[in-house]
Amino acid sequence: MDRGFFASRLKRMENKELSEFMSLIGRDDIISFAGGIPDEKIFPVKELKQLINKLINIKGHSLFQYSSTDGKKNLKEYLVNYLKGQEITVNENQILITTGSQQGLDLLAKLFLNPGDTVAVEDPGYVGGIGAINSYEARIMGIEVDENGLRIDILEKLLKEGEKIKFLYLVPDYSNPSGMTLSLKRRYKLLKLANRYNFYIIEDTPYRELSFYNKPLPALKSIDNNEKVIYLGSFSKYFMPGFRIGWICGPEKIIELLTTAKQNTDLASNTLGQELIAYAGQEGIIQEQIKKIRPYYRQKLVKMEEGLTKYFPECCSWKRPEGGFFFWVKLPTGIKSKKLLKQAIKNRVAFVTGNSFCSDYRRGDNYIRLSFSNNTLSEIDKGLSILGKVINNF
Numbered sequence: 001m002d003r004g005f006f007a008s009r010l011k012r013m014e015n016k017e018l019s020e021f022m023s024l025i026g027r028d029d030i031i032s033f034a035g036g037i038p039d040e041k042i043f044p045v046k047e048l049k050q051l052i053n054k055l056i057n058i059k060g061h062s063l064f065q066y067s068s069t070d071g072k073k074n075l076k077e078y079l080v081n082y083l084k085g086q087e088i089t090v091n092e093n094q095i096l097i098t099t100g101s102q103q104g105l106d107l108l109a110k111l112f113l114n115p116g117d118t119v120a121v122e123d124p125g126y127v128g129g130i131g132a133i134n135s136y137e138a139r140i141m142g143i144e145v146d147e148n149g150l151r152i153d154i155l156e157k158l159l160k161e162g163e164k165i166k167f168l169y170l171v172p173d174y175s176n177p178s179g180m181t182l183s184l185k186r187r188y189k190l191l192k193l194a195n196r197y198n199f200y201i202i203e204d205t206p207y208r209e210l211s212f213y214n215k216p217l218p219a220l221k222s223i224d225n226n227e228k229v230i231y232l233g234s235f236s237k238y239f240m241p242g243f244r245i246g247w248i249c250g251p252e253k254i255i256e257l258l259t260t261a262k263q264n265t266d267l268a269s270n271t272l273g274q275e276l277i278a279y280a281g282q283e284g285i286i287q288e289q290i291k292k293i294r295p296y297y298r299q300k301l302v303k304m305e306e307g308l309t310k311y312f313p314e315c316c317s318w319k320r321p322e323g324g325f326f327f328w329v330k331l332p333t334g335i336k337s338k339k340l341l342k343q344a345i346k347n348r349v350a351f352v353t354g355n356s357f358c359s360d361y362r363r364g365d366n367y368i369r370l371s372f373s374n375n376t377l378s379e380i381d382k383g384l385s386i387l388g389k390v391i392n393n394f
């Protein structure tokens with residue numbers, strides 16, 4: 001096909017690694033540690049079945065009608081209250097309901113970025129977020145992540161040297177793929193930098209409720225006094241992703257502009273999903289679900305760490321995440337994750353190669369991301385024992 005017909009941005013949109021690992025999802029002949037997807041066995045389907053019948057009685061046909069672009073009022077009311085619990089005081093005009101937080105990322109990139117603008121991201125960072133930024137032809141500036149999250153000192157040095165960024169995109173709590181959390185000290189430092197160098201911070205929080213040991217640290221948004229933080233939330237990981245409902249919370253003017261951008265994208269998010277989530281929130285079903293999933297996923301995390309210790313060579317290293325879905329594992333020197341994946345798939349185990357998440361492509365060569373969310377405890381044990389053998393024999 002003549003590629004000349006297509007927009008030049010297509011080159012920036014293609015993501016072979018992402019397509020490859022999405023295609024592994026749902027293959028039952030493979031133990032896959034690839035997708036960061038929640039375990040559907042724990043979805044509160046029974047409760048929702050009752051709720052949907054009740055809602056049809058209350059709302060009738062309107063449950064299946066279009067809704068307004070900015071989102072359903074009752075869902076926004078629920079979120080205003082939810083955010084209050086996180087010491088974030090906002091009103092409904094500061095919230096936009098989105099079609100998953102992935103759409104939030106796309107809309108933000110669409111609103112802020114001209115081709116060639118610079119955006120700082122975690123390196124390694126969330127492949128879907130970086131992909132959204134890339135498709136608006138921005139320049140990606142990867143900032144290394146260590147055990148305390150994004151290296152603010154590196155960001156500061158670059159800004160001091162004259163780099164200008166439109167925004168920084170990060171996942172401060174139990175990040176994807178590193179599993180790391182931005183320390184409190186760095187959170188304050190980052191907010192100071194955003195003020196001094198005038199950039200926005202996109203705080204993406206899909207794993208925040210998946211805290212398995214301690215309460216999460218204060219959200220950047222809750223300690224920001226200068227309207228520099230735009231906060232993204234999602235019901236996908238701690239409730240259910242199939243509704244495709246997320247939200248953005250930010251300064252009113254920005255929410256207004258994002259609403260216009262959304263209008264041109266999909267008119268409105270899913271009405272039924274918004275209503276169900278709003279009622280599930282009001283009736284305490286979401287809170288109950290959060291209480292249930294924390295120990296449920298924590299035992300998977302523990303199993304994965306046990307398996308890594310038992311089956312992987314000693315020279316592999318990782319830091320146990322405090323929440324979320326992922327282990328970011330450093331392979332023995334000289335093992336390239338892409339070659340390892342080919343061998344692993346032959347042995348019916350899959351993971352995501354580190355390169356997929358790194359803006360400096362080679363940086364991830366020696367890493368793999370393992371997700372423990374969607375496997376049973378025995379699959380985690382079996383999959384890791386196979387993968388450990390593959391690495392040992394490599």
Ligand code: PMP
Nearest residue numbers: 100101102126171176234236246
């Ligand atoms: N942000 C991060 C960090 C993610 O890991 C994901 C899903 N993998 C998303 C955003 C998108 O989630 P959703 O669109 O389902 O809300």
